[in-house]
Each structure stands twice: as C-alpha cells, then as structure tokens.
Amino acid sequence: MLAQSNFxxxxxxxxxxxxxxxxxxxxxxLKSDPNNLKALEGLGDIAGLNKQWxxxxxxxxxxxxxxxxxxxxxxxxxxxxxxxxxxxxxFKALGMISTIKESFEKAIQLDxxxxxxxxxxxxLYIKLPSLIGGSESxxxxxxxxxxxxxxxxxxxxxxxxEEYYERYANAEYLYKKAIVAGGSKHSYxxxxxxxxxxxxxxxxxxxxxxxxxxKYTTN
Numbered sequence: 001m002l003a004q005s006n007f008x009x010x011x012x013x014x015x016x017x018x019x020x021x022x023x024x025x026x027x028x029x030l031k032s033d034p035n036n037l038k039a040l041e042g043l044g045d046i047a048g049l050n051k052q053w054x055x056x057x058x059x060x061x062x063x064x065x066x067x068x069x070x071x072x073x074x075x076x077x078x079x080x081x082x083x084x085x086x087x088x089x090x091f092k093a094l095g096m097i098s099t100i101k102e103s104f105e106k107a108i109q110l111d112x113x114x115x116x117x118x119x120x121x122x123x124l125y126i127k128l129p130s131l132i133g134g135s136e137s138x139x140x141x142x143x144x145x146x147x148x149x150x151x152x153x154x155x156x157x158x159x160x161x162e163e164y165y166e167r168y169a170n171a172e173y174l175y176k177k178a179i180v181a182g183g184s185k186h187s188y189x190x191x192x193x194x195x196x197x198x199x200x201x202x203x204x205x206x207x208x209x210x211x212x213x214x215k216y217t218t219n
Contacts, residue, residue, distance in 0.1 A: 019046055035066055044076065053084035071111035078103025079120065094132060100124065101133075113149055118142045122157050126164045136161065152182035156190060168199050188212040 023046050026039040044059030060077040082100045085093040107117035121142045128134030147154025159174030175191040195205035
C-alpha cells in the first residue's frame with residue numbers, strides 16, 4: 001500500500017547496526033524528559049523499522065498530541081497505520097483506511113509542500129479497489145500537485161500510475177522526462193526497473209544504466 005514508506009527512508013537516518021544503542025539512549029532520555037520530541041520520534045522510527053507497528057503508532061500518537069501542527073507526525077502516523085493494515089485481516093484493514101487518508105491529508109493541510117504525503121496518497125488511491133475508495137483520478141490529482149512542487153516527482157508519480165495500470169509506453173515516456181528534469185539515480189533506476197521487470201527489454205535497461213554510470217560516476 002505504501003511503496004514510498006517513510007520507514008524505508010528512515011533507514012538512512014540510522015546505522016542499523018547501532019539501532020539498539022540509539023533505542024537505549026532515547027529510552028533513557030525519556031526517563032528524564034517524557035515529552036522529548038526527538039526521542040519519541042526516534043523510538044517511533046526504530047519501532048517502525050522493526051515492524052512493531054503498534055509500538056510505533058503509540059509514539060507517533062503522543063507526538064501528534066504534543067505538536068498537533070507538525071505535518072511529519074501525521075504523515076508518519078498514517079504510514080505506520082498503513083503498514084499495520086497490510087498485516088491484519090481485510091475486514092479490520094478496511095476500518096483503518098479513512099484514518100490513513102485523513103492522516104496524509106492533514107499532513108498536506110499543515111504543510112502544503114509535503115511531498116511524501118502526496119506520494120503516499122497516490123499509492124493509496126491506485127492500490128485500493130474502487131469499491132472501497134480507490135480512484136485513478138484522485139491519484140492523478142495528487143500527482144498533478146507533486147508536479148507543481150517538483151517536476152521530477154510529478155513525472156515519476158504520473159509514470160508510476162501509468163505503470164500500475166500497465167500503460168508501459170506512457171510510463172516509459174514519463175520516466176524519461178524525469179531523467180531529463182532531474183537526472184537522479186532514482187529516476188534512472190525507475191526506468192531500468194520498468195524495462196527489466198515489465199517490458200522485457202534488458203538491452204534497454206543496460207543502456208540506461210550505462211548512460212547513468214557514464215554521466216555520474218567517477219573512477
């Protein structure tokens with residue numbers, strides 16, 4: 001449901017080999033300062049990385065109570081709840097959907113430039129069945145908003161929608177536009193994955209990756 005999960009990105013914030021040490025430090029800090037925002041957020045992120053969703057949600061819930069106008073706390077809460085929804089029975093997951101949406105929408109309301117929350121809504125609306133709120137048009141709406149904030153994210157998100165609905169030629173065109181607009185490694189990798197995994201075009205995938213290496217890597 002949430003391919004762009006903040007928990008995947010959070011790995012960049014921690015040396016995972018030292019996560020136990022960070023956890024102990026944060027827990028010790030909370031003993032003297034129960035409302036320490038950094039410690040609460042760090043423990044929430046670590047719990048999420050360990051797929052302890054209820055524990056993670058507890059920390060984010062407290063952060064929202066302490067700082068209700070901080071967009072990232074609502075976004076992270078929605079992300080954790082979305083990941084939990086993948087692991088419970090379908091009936092119970094259905095009851096979480098409205099709260100997940102509201103959390104991401106609240107993040108955008110509080111921070112009109114919040115890119116990650118819009119990505120999460122794009123993913124949510126294309127993955128949900130239409131009978132329970134899925135909507136390609138709504139996904140496109142948030143992709144269009146991303147385009148206004150960042151050309152690269154606009155092209156990538158719209159390409160992602162096209163790829164999901166198996167309109168691979170359209171996705172290819174948009175991913176190429178993302179490369180021209182930004183040239184990030186992620187843009188190249190997205191096009192490479194499309195060629196390899198969806199279009200059965202390994203030669204094109206190799207050509208794109210070689211192009212990236214020639215332009216951006218040094219000896």
